[in-house]
Amino acid sequence: MQFNSIDFFLFFPEVCIVYFALPWVKARNAFLLCASYYFYMNWEPMYALLLLACTVITYFTGLAIERYAERKRLWLTIGISLNLGILGFYKYFEFIGENVTTLLKAMHVEIAMPHFALLLPVGISFFTFQALGYAIDVYRGDTSAVKNFFRYALFVSFFPQLVAGPIERPKNLLPQFEVKHRFEYDSVMTGAWWMLWGYFMKLAIADVCGGYVDSVYDNLQQHNGGSYAVAALLFPFQIYGDFAGYSLVAIGAAKVMGFNLMENFRRPFFASSVSEFWRRWHISLSSWFMDYVYIPLGGSRKGKTKTCGNLIATFCLSGLWHGANWTFVIWGLIHGIAVSIEHFFKIAKKSRSGFSRFIGMLITFAVFALSMVFFRSRNVEAAIKVIKGIFTNPGIPFMGDVSLMILPVSFMILLIKELRDEFSIKLPGGTGVQFALRHSVIVFLISFILLFGVLEGPQFIYFQF
Amino acid sequence: MKKFVISLLAILIGLLVVDRTVGVIMDNLRDHTMARKAFKIRKIMNKMDCDNVILGTSRAEDHFIPSILEDSIGETFYNAAMTGTENIFSQYAHLCLLLENNCPKRVILELSDKDCKDNGTRFALSHLYPYAGINEGVDSVLRNARNYPLVKLLKLYRYKGSSISYISGLFKDESGEAEAGYKKISPPVYFPDALIWVDITDKNDELKLHYIEKFIQKCREHDIQLIFTCSPRYRKPNPKLLDPVREIAEKHEIPFFDYERSEEFLKHPEYFRDRNHLWDAGARKFTSTFAHDLKQYIKCDSVR
Numbered sequence: 001m002q003f004n005s006i007d008f009f010l011f012f013p014e015v016c017i018v019y020f021a022l023p024w025v026k027a028r029n030a031f032l033l034c035a036s037y038y039f040y041m042n043w044e045p046m047y048a049l050l051l052l053a054c055t056v057i058t059y060f061t062g063l064a065i066e067r068y069a070e071r072k073r074l075w076l077t078i079g080i081s082l083n084l085g086i087l088g089f090y091k092y093f094e095f096i097g098e099n100v101t102t103l104l105k106a107m108h109v110e111i112a113m114p115h116f117a118l119l120l121p122v123g124i125s126f127f128t129f130q131a132l133g134y135a136i137d138v139y140r141g142d143t144s145a146v147k148n149f150f151r152y153a154l155f156v157s158f159f160p161q162l163v164a165g166p167i168e169r170p171k172n173l174l175p176q177f178e179v180k181h182r183f184e185y186d187s188v189m190t191g192a193w194w195m196l197w198g199y200f201m202k203l204a205i206a207d208v209c210g211g212y213v214d215s216v217y218d219n220l221q222q223h224n225g226g227s228y229a230v231a232a233l234l235f236p237f238q239i240y241g242d243f244a245g246y247s248l249v250a251i252g253a254a255k256v257m258g259f260n261l262m263e264n265f266r267r268p269f270f271a272s273s274v275s276e277f278w279r280r281w282h283i284s285l286s287s288w289f290m291d292y293v294y295i296p297l298g299g300s301r302k303g304k305t306k307t308c309g310n311l312i313a314t315f316c317l318s319g320l321w322h323g324a325n326w327t328f329v330i331w332g333l334i335h336g337i338a339v340s341i342e343h344f345f346k347i348a349k350k351s352r353s354g355f356s357r358f359i360g361m362l363i364t365f366a367v368f369a370l371s372m373v374f375f376r377s378r379n380v381e382a383a384i385k386v387i388k389g390i391f392t393n394p395g396i397p398f399m400g401d402v403s404l405m406i407l408p409v410s411f412m413i414l415l416i417k418e419l420r421d422e423f424s425i426k427l428p429g430g431t432g433v434q435f436a437l438r439h440s441v442i443v444f445l446i447s448f449i450l451l452f453g454v455l456e457g458p459q460f461i462y463f464q465f
Numbered sequence: 466m467k468k469f470v471i472s473l474l475a476i477l478i479g480l481l482v483v484d485r486t487v488g489v490i491m492d493n494l495r496d497h498t499m500a501r502k503a504f505k506i507r508k509i510m511n512k513m514d515c516d517n518v519i520l521g522t523s524r525a526e527d528h529f530i531p532s533i534l535e536d537s538i539g540e541t542f543y544n545a546a547m548t549g550t551e552n553i554f555s556q557y558a559h560l561c562l563l564l565e566n567n568c569p570k571r572v573i574l575e576l577s578d579k580d581c582k583d584n585g586t587r588f589a590l591s592h593l594y595p596y597a598g599i600n601e602g603v604d605s606v607l608r609n610a611r612n613y614p615l616v617k618l619l620k621l622y623r624y625k626g627s628s629i630s631y632i633s634g635l636f637k638d639e640s641g642e643a644e645a646g647y648k649k650i651s652p653p654v655y656f657p658d659a660l661i662w663v664d665i666t667d668k669n670d671e672l673k674l675h676y677i678e679k680f681i682q683k684c685r686e687h688d689i690q691l692i693f694t695c696s697p698r699y700r701k702p703n704p705k706l707l708d709p710v711r712e713i714a715e716k717h718e719i720p721f722f723d724y725e726r727s728e729e730f731l732k733h734p735e736y737f738r739d740r741n742h743l744w745d746a747g748a749r750k751f752t753s754t755f756a757h758d759l760k761q762y763i764k765c766d767s768v769r
Contacts, residue, residue, distance in 0.1 A: 222653050440479065447484070451621050452625070
């Protein structure tokens with residue numbers, strides 16, 4: 001079930017009403033668990049078994065680690081291997097097969113790898129990583145193993161963040177399933193406000209940009225360098241609107257029910273260095289990689305060269321997490337190299353203000369936009385064709401659909417909101433004025449989305465990961 | 466809870482006011498804009514005195530040049546096809562709008578696999594939402610879609626796919642009136658390369674086939690001669706793809722001009738903008754071919 005579908009608009013209020021009507025925490029959790037599985041099974045019922053398998057494996061891994069402390073490393077290895085095995089089979093089998101075949105072919109060995117034509121289960125990378133984080137935290141003693149299977153199952157499958165994060169940490173989310181959340185005006189309104197902004201970002205920005213970006217990237221033959229450049233500039237906004245929009249809907253939906261999920265995006269285009277960008281972009285994933293990959297690799301404790309190596313390795317892995325394609329590895333590599341350079345020359349640590357900060361923002365955006373050409377392209381050749389085309393085949397860009405005309409207005413609205421959040425600007429006036437202003441903005445945003453948004457557009461991009 | 470109810474009420478009342486106000490403005494824009502689809506729909510809804518009307522999607526809009534057909538056949542033609550009006554549901558609604566005030570001699574309907582196969586693009590009908598409640602034929606099509614209640618309820622939603630084009634049509638004449646509805650396409654940066662095989666589902670969509678039958682019935686009721694066409698594409702032809710349409714055409718004795726397998730075009734990628742669309746040079750070549758065939762058909766038909 002997609003967040004931008006009529007089904008979800010019916011599903012979510014119904015879940016909230018029943019959730020708040022149930023008097024006991026256990027009943028609420030049981031209901032949320034059923035609702036979450038129902039939500040997931042709307043894509044492909046059979047894949048709920050994978051979600052269940054991931055849950056069962058990490059649940060017992062957690063218990064075994066705590067019970068047999070002397071062999072906890074072994075249990076963790078088994079748990080991680082099984083989980084990554086499932087993820088690897090569904091996500092990377094074809095990729096590995098293709099690359100092995102190509103490699104062997106180069107060595108004049110002909111071998112036919114089996115082909116399973118698997119459909120990637122929605123959100124498998126997200127819930128697998130969340131569950132792995134739990135197992136590692138239990139191993140490290142950062143959290144204790146959950147005894148109640150159903151509560152743990154809800155932690156893995158909680159529907160607002162199940163398919164595209166934020167990848168939650170057990171310490172934050174698990175305790176919230178023990179509390180009876182009350183229907184509170186402030187929570188509900190804040191959550192609804194975030195959801196509304198999320199929908200605005202997805203429907204009035206991401207999907208509008210997407211119309212242009214898709215028509216260029218899907219028909220590279222038909223376009224010149226001018227169109228490539230516009231598409232390359234629009235795609236960062238598309239993916240930001242799409243993913244940050246999804247995250248806001250997810251965090252907002254949870255907030256309506258009284259749950260606090262972690263922040264996933266903090267106005268990343270205000271970052272003046274790539275390192276800062278990664279403290280603002282997909283925070284839950286970057287902090288996951290920081291805690292469970294970068295630091296165990298040695299972090300920044302073993303000298304500059306080793307640190308740079310660790311950074312590049314972590315970013316390449318992060319790229320591979322996104323998808324089984326060399327384009328994602330190169331995407332990670334670009335960020336890894338950029339962050340390493342900043343670390344090596346201590347660029348990120350210099351505090352900037354005014355004009356130099358603005359220049360930093362532009363450079364950071366340029367690096368991000370360049371990396372996103374690889375992220376969006378079908379293969380490395382296509383990405384190179386786009387980059388090459390921008391410089392060697394200039395021309396008047398294709399004008400795109402007339403709906404693009406609304407983008408400057410949408411960008412302006414978003415910019416006002418981002419500036420207000422970045423500099424914590426409070427709404428003017430007393431309570432009455434603020435009430436009127438806030439509600440007027442809500443009415444305006446709903447009307448804007450209805451009138452100019454792409455309401456029957458594609459699913460969220462990150463669902464495919 | 467009381468505070469929440471007050472908030473909810475304030476939002477609902479605000480939305481209602483905005484919705485009705487925007488509705489009035491948009492209704493007015495719909496009737497005056499020179500945006501392409503709105504203009505074409507307005508044109509076919511009003512009295513237009515045209516012998517032949519061409520219906521279909523972008524492939525028809527980009528491929529049939531009325532002036533060539535007029536020169537060859539000696540009758541008037543209007544290309545009422547519209548880009549993005551994905552399938553037979555839209556075409557049936559357009560026919561209903563056309564028949565409100567017109568009764569052309571002939572309707573030429575461009576068909577493709579999207580009009581008979583289950584390809585998941587059933588109800589891409591947003592360009593018709595502004596006409597909900599105006600024409601029963603349009604409403605009968607819209608009722609098939611799940612969001613019909615929303616279309617009826619909210620004016621904002623009704624204009625969601627059209628608002629920007631309506632506004633842009635106030636400043637720029639995009640009606641295509643000078644070319645009688647034909648959309649002239651410029652050549653591509655690169656012509657399509659090798660002919661490829663495109664996988665398309667074999668599964669027929671029974672509702673779409675039902676609407677083709679309804680389309681035929683409607684034309685019969687108004688004594689309109691119906692002609693099916695399938696213009697060229699640059700892909701490996703799949704002879705079975707349009708079998709359901711062919712069967713219906715045979716059953717109802719409707720001429721079906723199928724150019725999808727025509728060597729005349731399959732050997733000439735330079736006629737194509739992309740795999741599905743001819744550019745202007747290709748459209749001229751195709752229309753001339755079609756005009757010749759249609760003329761022959763009309764001649765034979767009149768002898769019969």
